[in-house]
Amino acid sequence: MDSKWEILCLGLNHRTAPVELREKLSFKALSVSPLELLKTSLPSAKELYFLSTCNRVEFYLVADRDKQNLIMEEFAKFIEAHTKLEWNKVKKHFYFFAGQETIKHLFEVACGLDSMVIGEPQILGQVKEAYREALKHRTSGLVLNKLLHRTFFVAKRVRTETGIGGGAVSISYAAYILARKILGDLKDKCILLVGAGEMAELACNHFKRAGISKILIANRTLARAVELAERFGGEAYSLEDLENTLIKADIVISSTGAPGFVLTKKLVSSTLKPRKFRPLFIIDIAVPRDVEPEVNDLENVFLYDIDDLKTVVEENLKERQKEALRARRIIEEELLKFKKWLKELDLHPTIKTLMEKAEDLRKKELNRTFKRLKNLSPEEKEALEVLTRSLVQKLLYYPISFMKTSHHHGGKEAIEIVRRMFQLDESPYLSSTAEEKDLKKDLKDVKFLN
Numbered sequence: 427m428d429s430k431w432e433i434l435c436l437g438l439n440h441r442t443a444p445v446e447l448r449e450k451l452s453f454k455a456l457s458v459s460p461l462e463l464l465k466t467s468l469p470s471a472k473e474l475y476f477l478s479t480c481n482r483v484e485f486y487l488v489a490d491r492d493k494q495n496l497i498m499e500e501f502a503k504f505i506e507a508h509t510k511l512e513w514n515k516v517k518k519h520f521y522f523f524a525g526q527e528t529i530k531h532l533f534e535v536a537c538g539l540d541s542m543v544i545g546e547p548q549i550l551g552q553v554k555e556a557y558r559e560a561l562k563h564r565t566s567g568l569v570l571n572k573l574l575h576r577t578f579f580v581a582k583r584v585r586t587e588t589g590i591g592g593g594a595v596s597i598s599y600a601a602y603i604l605a606r607k608i609l610g611d612l613k614d615k616c617i618l619l620v621g622a623g624e625m626a627e628l629a630c631n632h633f634k635r636a637g638i639s640k641i642l643i644a645n646r647t648l649a650r651a652v653e654l655a656e657r658f659g660g661e662a663y664s665l666e667d668l669e670n671t672l673i674k675a676d677i678v679i680s681s682t683g684a685p686g687f688v689l690t691k692k693l694v695s696s697t698l699k700p701r702k703f704r705p706l707f708i709i710d711i712a713v714p715r716d717v718e719p720e721v722n723d724l725e726n727v728f729l730y731d732i733d734d735l736k737t738v739v740e741e742n743l744k745e746r747q748k749e750a751l752r753a754r755r756i757i758e759e760e761l762l763k764f765k766k767w768l769k770e771l772d773l774h775p776t777i778k779t780l781m782e783k784a785e786d787l788r789k790k791e792l793n794r795t796f797k798r799l800k801n802l803s804p805e806e807k808e809a810l811e812v813l814t815r816s817l818v819q820k821l822l823y824y825p826i827s828f829m830k831t832s833h834h835h836g837g838k839e840a841i842e843i844v845r846r847m848f849q850l851d852e853s854p855y856l857s858s859t860a861e862e863k864d865l866k867k868d869l870k871d872v873k874f875l876n
Contacts (some may be wrong), residue, residue, distance in 0.1 A: 431627045431771060432525060433488055435528040437477075439483075447484055454478070473569055477535075477552070480548065480730065488567070533761065535553065536577045537580065539590075545749070554578065588752045590750060592746075598628035609676065613636075614639050615677060616674050617675065618672065619642070623682075624683035630654065635809075643663065668689070676704070679711070680717055682712055682713070687716065694727060715731060777829070784821075785819045825844045825847075
């Protein structure tokens with residue numbers, strides 16, 4: 427990276443650190459945003475971005491290239507001051523990226539390539555939310571703004587041009603996909619979750635997002651059922667109420683840890699008449715199984731077990747692995763484009779100063795003209811504004827193009843030439859009366875300008 431700026435990433439994830447450590451570094455219990463703490467604790471960083479999910483905690487920074495060691499010292503002090511952890515004990519869990527490694531890593535994170543489940547879609551929303559926080563706290567500037575917007579574009583390309591997000595790759599998600607295939611629109615349906623563990627919680631998430639009409643949760647421990655029902659706007663029941671809840675349900679997903687059958691043929695059979703023999707779909711994702719296999723013999727009752735779902739999950743995981751290769755090719759392509767933009771960062775100050783000087787001169791000369799030509803109409807003045815602005819833009823195209831072409835081929839002399847030629851490091855315009863007179867005399871001698 428040719429720019430004087432370096433993009434850094436310090437982080438840990440589900441592969442490098444246990445959940446206990448990730449929790450302590452998530453800063454979710456703080457009353458103040460971690461970005462505000464970072465601004466104070468890392469004065470050497472020009473820009474900051476903080477990403478925290480259940481599987482990762484990452485700090486992205488933009489700093490002068492020669493300040494990396496200082497950044498590391500400030501970061502270590504920040505960790506010790508705000509987490510009560512000893513840096514020397516936890517640093518082994520952190521990974522460190524700089525330059526294009528950081529860019530590539532963020533692209534992979536946003537595309538779901540660095541997730542526990544390849545291609546999971548939730549991470550992109552979390553990356554966007556973290557960016558909103560950075561904007562809110564004014565910690566994201568020229569470099570991170572460009573990087574984050576490019577990251578969103580890359581993630582969209584990967585989603586559009588590959589099948590990395592297709593197919594069910596978790597048992598809970600596979601259960602949701604199966605229910606949707608069977609019943610179509612779920613908005614007027616009622617789902618009964620038997621058991622209130624992690625599987626049930628994940629299933630709740632999927633069905634809630636699909637806008638299902640009603641969620642019933644039956645669990646051996648009623649308190650846990652109540653807790654889950656409150657989170658997802660459902661109704662809580664104990665397992666003793668299974669017969670009544672089965673009457674209401676269209677879909678049943680069972681995931682208890684019970685040693686024997688929870689849903690027997692006799693129990694389900696007793697609900698058929700009160701249900702008026704409405705179709706009932708039961709998906710048993712428990713091991714050992716919760717549902718007696720003979721339930722599938724009942725009229726209008728359709729039973730699926732975990733083996734039905736596992737086959738789908740394994741096939742989809744293989745497909746996602748193939749699609750991940752295509753996604754990485756897209757990332758490599760986009761990485762080259764972003765590196766080109768970073769390479770031009772050295773040009774920005776010169777281009778900005780050149781354009782500001784040209785605009786300043788344009789306005790001064792135009793104001794002189796307006797003072798001499800006092801009878802100009804507003805329309806004529808506007809026409810002169812457009813004309814002079816267009817002339818300046820066309821003339822500036824050549825020095826700017828010259829600098830960019832030279833810079834892309836590794837040369838930096840063009841910047842120096844343009845700065846000297848247009849006196850960008852001196853006064854913003856000719857202040858010496860003698861110099862100005864000499865210049866005017868020289869210009870009069872150039873016949874084609876008359």
